[in-house]
């Protein structure tokens with residue numbers, strides 16, 4: 250069985266997605282955790298609502314930390330003994346577990362116990378993200394006494410990332426850069442770390458809803474002066490090196506057009522939008538206003554992206570979400586959803602990364 254992680258609240262959507270793709274039989278295993286008896290290799294499928302996958306996972310049960318660690322180790326030992334390669338070990342829990350504080354510590358202890366046992370067998374155990382680690386060994390605790398263990402070969406993705414990702418449930422390790430102008434900076438850093446998007450020097454990136462400038466600054470730093478960041482916001486924004494800024498309301502056609510003029514015939518490789526209206530506190534109204542901006546951002550991406558271009562957008566969950574997904578799926582080859590760890594845990598914001606514009 251494969252175990253897929255999703256954002257809590259998205260389990261039904263993930264199961265529906267698996268069903269739609271006729272990829273196998275799926276069932277709910279725990280909050281944010283779906284089990285899949287796959288009909289086709291999971292590498293061949295792109296589960297939009299899944300954030301992470303544990304291949305060929307076995308269920309483990311045990312009252313104690315040692316029993317859980319033994320349960321995970323038992324099937325791994327012969328495979329790892331026969332393999333001298335370094336490997337990475339992750340022990341984690343689903344996002345937003347009700348007893349997260351207790352369970353997180355327990356997962357850590359299970360990980361330590363496994364690492365200890367493997368060191369005795371003189372295996373090189375790497376706890377951090379290491380590109381060279383070919384194998385990914387994972388333990389996911391869904392309860393005090395129940396979890397899933399999986400050992401998988403890693404694939405290197407064309408964008409430079411590895412798959413399955415080293416960030417289960419989106420728990421990317423992100424630098425606390427307090428000099429950055431906004432918490433949005435950390436969210437983008439985390440999103441880009443998790444998603445296999447690489448911004449290359451000389452690329453062009455458009456940042457919609459850019460103030461106070463976290464995302465623009467992040468991309469500008471990656472460019473090291475060699476690319477072009479074109480940013481816009483209804484509010485003013487301070488000068489950032491390497492960032493061209495246009496102030497105006499994006500829902501105003503003249504501003505939309507001015508931005509197109511600024512790009513000229515240079516197509517952007519990435520359009521990103523973090524635009525969010527001032528919230529009124531009425532969920533339906535807030536959702537509709539924010540989705541209007543998202544739609545305009547999609548229109549802009551559709552007009553400007555070259556074939557193969559990417560689009561990153563922040564959206565708020567609500568009833569316009571699925572129609573948006575459908576629109577993006579027709580325009581792009583793949584659409585990934587994730588909730589940033591750096592966002593407040595109860596907030597309903599999500600990132601969608603649509604990759605490979607079809608034109």
Ligand SMILES: C[S@@+](CC[C@H](N)C(=O)[O-])C[C@H]1O[C@@H](n2cnc3c(N)ncnc32)[C@H](O)[C@@H]1O
Pocket residue numbers: 430431433434457458459460461462463464465481482483484497498499500523524525526527542
């Ligand atoms: C969450 S903030 C963006 C944070 C930014 N990504 C960063 O990294 O610092 C959302 C922005 O969307 C902008 N915004 C809202 N409505 C807009 C509109 N109609 N046109 C342009 N920008 C808009 C807001 O002024 C606000 O600065």
